[in-house]
Amino acid sequence: MKILDRYILTTYLKTFLSVFIILMFIFVLQTIWLYISELAGKDLDVWIVLKFLWYVSPRLIPLVLPLTVLVTSLMVFGSFAEKYEFAAMKSTGISLQRSMRALMVFIAMLSITAFFFANNVIPYSEYKWQNLRRNIAQTKPSMVVTEGQFNQIDNFNIKVAKKSGDQDQFLDNVVIHKKNNDKPNGNYTVIIADTGELASEEGSNTLSLILNDGNYYEDVQVKDIKDQKREPFAKSEFKEYTINIDLTELNNADFDKDNNYNNENMYTTGELVVELDSLSGSYNADVKSFSNNMYFRSGISKFGTHHTSLDRKEIDTDTINTILDIFNTSEKVRILDLAINNSRGTIQSVEAKKRDFFVKSKRLNKFEIAFHEKYVLGVACIILFFVGAPLGAIIRKGGMGLPMVVAVLLFLTYHFIGIFAKNSAEDGTMHPFIATWLSTAIMFPLSIWLTYRATTDQGIVDIDSFLQRIGKLFKKKEEKEG
Structure with a gap:
């Protein structure tokens, strides 16, 4: 490894570890605030509280890690540009892509590690954390x-x-x-x-x-x-x-007792594939069974069985009126009342089953979202690196001031787009695959554009070029009027 690569990588790693520890500490404090009612006033040992925080920490990584990559990239490359270190590199023929080479290898390794962490560590910690929460809730019920x-x-x-x-x-x-x-x-x-x-x-x-x-x-x-x-x-x-x-x-609550908890965050990708196949098969079977049941319950099948001349799908009003003419008025009233009651019962059954199908489809969507999220974490680290690094080189400002503000704004945009999309996917208004990858897909063209602008030594917006084009438009307008 060359001296330049070692210098850039060492600077990046130092900042990365510092930012990661600070952000992790902030998110852990937020977690304590969220679950303070479950921990306070129950005379818990310090070891139990520390175990609670230890198990809850891995589920914070999907938030902390991408934000850390974005903030670190902005700070480090902004500092290099502010101190004219990039100018010195370019004067010796070293381009921005060449200076990023060692970091690209590090980010690639980090992304692979993030996937395996999300696939193996987070499901285990989620299972242990949910069980520990349940066991803590059983202590000191007076509180x-x-x-x-x-x-x-x-x-x-x-x-x-x-x-x-x-x-x-x-x-x-x-x-x-x-x-x-x-x-x-x-x-x-x-x-x-x-x-x-x-x-x-x-x-x-x-x-x-x-x-x-x-x-x-x-x-x-x-x-x-x-x-x-x-x-x-x-x-x-x-x-x-x-x-x-x-x-x-x-x-007599046992804090190490394992309860039978089961949610989408406790599965690896292999287990999620099996569970998705099982849930989708069960859902499709339920829909098919209910539709067949409602078809036979309607009585249409009887027309097709006993009267081959009638079409099973098309029974016109003339046929119904002809059948009703066989009966007297009182019998017609009873038949129509029975038909109305059957229709109301059918509508009630459909409404009840609709809610049941909605719950099942929502659970199925959650499992599919959990499957894609494990891959999104690694890809997001790469995309946000190529957003933060060139953006830092463009704004030419290091430290914890402006880079932190820009990074937080970008990450909040990325994060809230993901939240809104996933909520839509759970309700079935958006496909889980699109919802999970939407925020990353939006950042991808931004990363390409920023990398191009930084490589060609252009700012985010070229004000001079923009004003010149506006001036040319006004000149052409004046020439036409003249």
């Missing part, structure tokens, strides 16, 4: 009671308007829906209290919920239809009422 929403603990759904106290143990406006195992069809017991308190001894597996000044409502289930219409219920008042909740299973 899981969130204000303004129902929280399920054991056989109770608890909602509180406000919490107070040094440990949030005092509750205001408590509403509890109690589940009854003997009556699985609904929650027939509701408890409402003005205030409450959570109490539990250290090391105890029992959580005591002490309620004050409330009412106890319970719907009375009767078999007689007349009595059911009266909607009987029992009501009682209490000054103090204590509910003991068994926390044995929850407090």
Whole structure:
């Protein structure tokens, strides 16, 4: 390796590592902020918190790595241009492409590494992270009671308007829906209290919920239809009422326990191909089965079976009127009512199945998006390098100022285009392949154009040439008028 290549590569690697560490630290802090409610107040060991951050870090790489490449390329090449190092290189016959040769090899190796990382490391870390989140959520359920929403603990759904106290143990406006195992069809017991308190001894597996000044409502289930219409219920008042909740299973949470989680981010490319084939086959079979079922349910097949002279697909109104003429008026009314009810039932079935098919197609689209994202990560690093490097040489500004602003704006544009496209793909309005590669495809011609402009020593916009063309247009207009 020549001295020039070693110098450029060393400068780039130093900046790359610094930017990567800074950006990773920022995104990890953002992750802590997002999941602080799941970690805070649960008396977790430092080791468990560190393990949580360790497992969540790999899923940040698809955001951090492309941004790092873009920022580093802008900073390094902007610094070279600002210090006239590129001018010195060009004076000795070294072009911009030649100066980028060692870095192109590094970026190619980085892209290949990024693919294998996304294909092997991220799925494993995603699986471990989701399981750790679930296991953490099972600890200290007294801290899981969130204000303004129902929280399920054991056989109770608890909602509180406000919490107070040094440990949030005092509750205001408590509403509890109690589940009854003997009556699985609904929650027939509701408890409402003005205030409450959570109490539990250290090391105890029992959580005591002490309620004050409330009412106890319970719907009375009767078999007689007349009595059911009266909607009987029992009501009682209490000054103090204590509910003991068994926390044995929850407090014995195993942080290393593997639950049966399954989502698209936990698969490698090989596994995604198999899963996509299985999901698409199942989806197509369901659609075909439902369409056949609705066809036979319509009764059209019977016309084709018993009356060969009638076309199965075309039954005109004259045929229907001829059949109805056989019956008297009351029978016609019953037949038409039956037909209307059957039509309504068919419409309801179609609407329900439509929602079911939408959920299945959305899941299928997510798996296809996850498959392409593993390849996009590596390609994005290459494309963004050829955007950042020539752009840095053009703007001729190094450091953390202007290059960082330009890099963030470019990356936000790239990232938000990808997000909007993927959301459209999940809903089925855009093909998953197009949605996943759209933002990269938009940056590709930009990288070619910027590389050409930097190679030919042109700015982003040639103001002088633009003004000269405008001036020529005005001169031609004046000559024609004269």
